Amino acid sequence: MPMSEPLRLFVHRTSSASLRVTIFMSVAGVPDSLVEKVEMGLATDPRGIPVYTLSEGDPVTEALGTTDLKAFNPESRIPVLLLPDGRKMTQSGAIIDYIRTLHDDGGMEPDDPWARAEMRRLMWIIAADVQPYQNIPFIIQAMTEWDMVRAMPTEHPLRLHFIRREFGAIEALLANCAGTCAVGDRVTLADCFIVPQVRNALMAGIDLPNEFPILSRVFDHVTEVPAVRRVLEDAGGKVQPSFFSKAHMEAYAAGDG
Numbered sequence: 356m357p358m359s360e361p362l363r364l365f366v367h368r369t370s371s372a373s374l375r376v377t378i379f380m381s382v383a384g385v386p387d388s389l390v391e392k393v394e395m396g397l398a399t400d401p402r403g404i405p406v407y408t409l410s411e412g413d414p415v416t417e418a419l420g421t422t423d424l425k426a427f428n429p430e431s432r433i434p435v436l437l438l439p440d441g442r443k444m445t446q447s448g449a450i451i452d453y454i455r456t457l458h459d460d461g462g463m464e465p466d467d468p469w470a471r472a473e474m475r476r477l478m479w480i481i482a483a484d485v486q487p488y489q490n491i492p493f494i495i496q497a498m499t500e501w502d503m504v505r506a507m508p509t510e511h512p513l514r515l516h517f518i519r520r521e522f523g524a525i526e527a528l529l530a531n532c533a534g535t536c537a538v539g540d541r542v543t544l545a546d547c548f549i550v551p552q553v554r555n556a557l558m559a560g561i562d563l564p565n566e567f568p569i570l571s572r573v574f575d576h577v578t579e580v581p582a583v584r585r586v587l588e589d590a591g592g593k594v595q596p597s598f599f600s601k602a603h604m605e606a607y608a609a610g611d612g
Contacts, residue, residue: 361391361439363415363459364450365427367407368590369397369598371486371551373434374456375447378547381582383460385483390454395433396422399535402499405493407433448482451595463543468540473532478544480521481552488517489555509597510559518556521566525549529569535576546577550587554595 364380366373380390396408404410407424409416415437416422425431428445436444436453444450455463465471494511496505506512531550534540535551553574557563563571577583578593 357469357475359483361388362439362441362454363393365393365395365409365415365433365435365437367397367433369396369405369435369596370407371555372432372489372593374551374554374590376434376587377411377549378452378583378586379460379544380454381461381586382542382547382580383455383463384582385454385460389458390436395424402495404495406557406590408433438569446480451547462541463547465538465543470532473528474538474543474545477525477528477537478548478577479545480525481548484524485517485521485552486555489514489559514559516610517562518561519560519566522561526567526570529573533569533573535573537577541582542577542580546583550574550577550583551595553589554590554593558595558597559591 364376366377377392379385380392386465393413394410394418398407398408398411400404407423408422409419411422411428419426426543428435428443430445433447434450436439436446436450438444444453465474491508494503494508494514497513498508498511504512508514529537532538535547536542547601549570553563553570558610561567563574574593578587
């Protein structure tokens with residue numbers, strides 16, 4: 356389906372969900388003439404939670420009259436795919452599915468039906484069972500507003516619990532389906548989801564080689580694939596950088612925010 360102008364993908368390099376899509380696009384060779392990446396801004400709210408913002412001077416920002424992401428996407432989340440006709444698609448998996456209808460990805464799904472199902476199972480474990488519960492904004496809000504036990508958000512016990520629980524499940528699945536990559540020997544959509552989540556786990560201090568050796572081997576291989584490595588270099592490396600404000604969080608929790 357030809358487009359008169361490129362789709363616009365609103366992302367930020369600190370967003371794991373954004374990285375799923377940008378890794379997919381890099382591996383699949385999606386050209387900027389089809390999907391233009393728009394880097395968003397990043398601010399910090401009074402609780403120390405990172406907040407994505409629309410960029411000053413962007414046509415969308417000027418049309419809305421605000422940098423508030425919620426005015427653009429009521430979910431207040433990224434990535435967001437904007438079509439030339441004004442329609443918007445959210446959620447990383449749905450965005451990837453739509454782009455794949457417009458561009459041949461060169462085979463980022465396995466040919467075997469069972470292997471394709473395994474790939475999607477890995478994707479949804481990441482998207483539904485790991486990411487929401489280890490999300491740093493969620494951890495900060497739970498500590499500052501819901502009286503959850505206080506700890507460094509990046510290494511909070513609740514965060515580590517969900518990472519380790521679901522990585523254990525992933526490790527067991529990989530024992531049966533992994534080759535050099537998560538499902539077989541070529542990068543699939545499962546790897547696009549796994550790599551950003553492993554970066555978060557490394558930031559949390561997870562000892563990946565000793566705790567999850569198969570996952571570690573897959574991560575090491577996939578992150579050296581040139582198309583993946585380029586995205587990670589732009590995003591700060593193989594370990595997710597920390598970007599919350601500890602000072603804001605502590606002031607807010609103390610009632611000084």
